[in-house]
Amino acid sequence: MRDKIKFGGEAVLGIRVMYGLVALLVFALPAFAQVDERDIVGKVEAKIVYASEVLSEEGKPIGVDLENLLRSSPPLNFAHYRLLGSDSQPLFRSYENWLSPLGASKNLLIQFDSLGNDRESVRLNLRLWQANEVIVKSEVRLRKDKPLLIRGPRWRDGQLIVMIELLEIGD
Amino acid sequence: MKKPSEELITKWMDGELEGRQLAEVEAYAAHHPELEEERAWLQSTRQGLREVFVADAKVPHEEFFLSRIRHEIEMSGETEEPLKQSSSSDSVVGIAEKKAARGGGGWRRRWLMPLGAAAAALVVGWVIGVQGPKDETAVLAKGKGTGGEGVVYAPSLAVNAELIDSDSATIIVLDGLAELPATNNLVDAGLEGAKGNRVAWLGGERASD
Numbered sequence: 032m033r034d035k036i037k038f039g040g041e042a043v044l045g046i047r048v049m050y051g052l053v054a055l056l057v058f059a060l061p062a063f064a065q066v067d068e069r070d071i072v073g074k075v076e077a078k079i080v081y082a083s084e085v086l087s088e089e090g091k092p093i094g095v096d097l098e099n100l101l102r103s104s105p106p107l108n109f110a111h112y113r114l115l116g117s118d119s120q121p122l123f124r125s126y127e128n129w130l131s132p133l134g135a136s137k138n139l140l141i142q143f144d145s146l147g148n149d150r151e152s153v154r155l156n157l158r159l160w161q162a163n164e165v166i167v168k169s170e171v172r173l174r175k176d177k178p179l180l181i182r183g184p185r186w187r188d189g190q191l192i193v194m195i196e197l198l199e200i201g202d
Numbered sequence: 203m204k205k206p207s208e209e210l211i212t213k214w215m216d217g218e219l220e221g222r223q224l225a226e227v228e229a230y231a232a233h234h235p236e237l238e239e240e241r242a243w244l245q246s247t248r249q250g251l252r253e254v255f256v257a258d259a260k261v262p263h264e265e266f267f268l269s270r271i272r273h274e275i276e277m278s279g280e281t282e283e284p285l286k287q288s289s290s291s292d293s294v295v296g297i298a299e300k301k302a303a304r305g306g307g308g309w310r311r312r313w314l315m316p317l318g319a320a321a322a323a324l325v326v327g328w329v330i331g332v333q334g335p336k337d338e339t340a341v342l343a344k345g346k347g348t349g350g351e352g353v354v355y356a357p358s359l360a361v362n363a364e365l366i367d368s369d370s371a372t373i374i375v376l377d378g379l380a381e382l383p384a385t386n387n388l389v390d391a392g393l394e395g396a397k398g399n400r401v402a403w404l405g406g407e408r409a410s411d
Contacts, residue, residue: 079388089389104368106375115388133388166379167363171352171372179372184379186388 070126072145073153073200075173076119077130079139082109083189090115097194106182107192115191119198122153132193137162139183141195151175153200159183159193173197206230215241 080093082101090113093101101107118132122145130141140160147154152174159167161184171179178196185191206214206227213219214227231237354374356363366373382388 081388100370104366104371104373106366106373136386136388138382138386138388161379161382165357166361167354167356167374167376169352169354169365169374171354171365173372177369177371179374181374182376184376184382186382186386187384191382191388 070124071201072122072124072148074119074198075122075128075130075143076117076196076198077132077141078117078194078196079115079132080192080194081113081115081186081189082107082111082192083187084110085188086111087113087188089113100178101180101192104180107180109189111189112192122155130195139191139193141193143195146170148200150200153197157195175200203230203233211237215244 078093078097080097080101081087081090093112093114098112101109101112116132116134118130118134120128120130122128122143124145126144128143130143132141133139138161142158142160143155145153146156152172154170154172157169157171157179158165159181166183167181173179173195175197178194181193181195183191183193206223210219210223210227214224214231219227231241352365352367352372354363354365356376358378361376361378364375364377366375
């Protein structure tokens with residue numbers, strides 16, 4: 032009986048230790064894993080626009096400013112534009128960053144990392160993925176008032192356009 | 203016997219000495235066989251590299267590779283103006299030599315930098331050799347228009363990439379891409395798809411990259 036009680040006590044102690052470790056993992060480790068704000072260079076947004084000569088009800092309106100910008104760029108001048116998706120993410124220094132404007136879809140993904148920045152712009156090493164293939168690599172300077180527009184693959188009756196814009200930039 | 207300066211030893215290894223200076227260093231080297239051995243090793247390495255690389259061979263997609271190598275060199279150490287101002291016609295070895303000369307870290311370091319750069323070029327050459335230069339008409343474009351800032355490169359031979367720079371936007375035009383299947387419902391994925399799934403598959407994507 033005495034042995035049984037002793038065994039039971041050790042088991043309870045073991046369970047408590049195990050729960051303690053689990054609690055440590057759940058509550059304490061995320062605190063250590065918090066992002067250091069100094070590692071964030073800025074914030075970048077990507078939008079996927081469906082451009083076509085045929086009126087489409089798919090997606091959402093893209094907004095007047097973006098529509099005017101696209102219309103003023105000859106290779107991207109189409110009769111109709113619709114917004115298919117967007118994503119914005121912080122741009123981390125010395126890290127690989129991803130934007131997935133089409134949500135869980137792998138149809139178009141943007142991989143990018145910072146090559147350095149000043150107060151007005153950031154130089155990016157950028158890759159555009161289509162499914163599991165890199166379709167273009169580029170080093171470009173992105174300014175807050177000057178987005179990058181990529182005329183990408185055709186889809187249905189039109190063309191997909193990727194817009195990558197610098198929303199914020201750190202000091 | 204007084205040891206010649208590092209500059210003289212370096213020039214001797216480069217075969218650039220003549221007359222009294224050459225006699226001075228050779229007299230010193232005669233009593234230091236390790237110097238002779240090192241010079242012989244460097245000369246054989248240099249000869250080997252010459253045999254591998256044709257002097258006037260053009261690197262496919264030169265601008266893109268040079269910009270990447272330049273970036274890696276800048277990131278690996280201090281970034282000083284002379285290096286930033288290197289023109290696109292600078293060779294990889296030239297950039298490394300500039301940096302080595304600036305650092306003044308002695309003749310050993312001066313030798314290591316060009317050899318390191320040559321080794322990097324060898325790796326690049328090997329990669330190009332394995333994957334094969336895609337085409338003589340490079341799918342590489344540099345910014346044009348006002349204040350062109352950027353380089354664009356399309357890995358696929360079928361794709362032509364053009365970079366256009368205007369006041370209001372930088373534009374990359376890609377022609378020859380595979381069309382996305384019409385059955386792919388991009389709208390649902392983008393505006394209504396479960397964003398929560400993204401983290402999971404991004405982890406897989408990173409791991410496989």
